[in-house]
Amino acid sequence: MALELIDAHCHLDCEAFRDRVPEILAGAAEAGVTGLVSCATQPDEWGSTAALAKAHPSVAFALGIHPWYVTPESATAALRLADARLMGASAIGEIGLDTHADAPMDLQQATFEVQLAMAGKADLPVVVHCRGAFGELMRILRSVGPPARGGMVHAYSGSEEIAADLMEMGFYFSMGRSLTYRNSKKRVQVLKRIYPDRLLLETDSPDMPPVELSGTVNVPANLPYCLRAAAELLERPEEEIAKATTANARRLFGLGKAGR
């Protein structure tokens, strides 16, 4: 049986894929990846990411300002995301908090809060990146309230307890490379807690290749590596996980059969 997978988090509008997107998507389709959600990470990419998705029916997209690219102008620039739905976006992202980013945490928080508010205005879910800042993330979500249309935390690295709190706030979780390490008891606990209803698969291409392919440029066609690892860790059949994660991605992002 041919699997239908959705890469819930990747970056197709990137230097590594310049002029290669049709070839990258053909490889993905061959691997069973029939839908993709491509995230823009800064305002300069919003127009080109939207154009790329419009040219390829399997690609949905998210618009946002990633914590790595936060500047003093970001909170104002992010106000334009109120129109993200009109621009065709399926989510606001990639947004969030990262203790390794250059921008100071207060600036990241201010930008994140504006983007959460814009997700409310645009009536879209959010795609969150959170590294080393789960305490801050939970504090902000509790103070402004959970996003009305839910969201996902990509490359989820938090605890089972925080996952449970986020699930109550309507969040899904994607994992990619981290699954392929197959070495963490904590991760298996988290996986069992979020599966089947809240797990998504992601590659985060062109970054974060599965450990089997370390050192290469990651592509959406590698998603089956993450599926295989999830199947091993959850001790469930690949077909079942494919079905559940694809249904979850469609529900969260409002994707139609063709991906969008």
Ligand SMILES: [Zn+2]
């Ligand atoms: Zn990403």
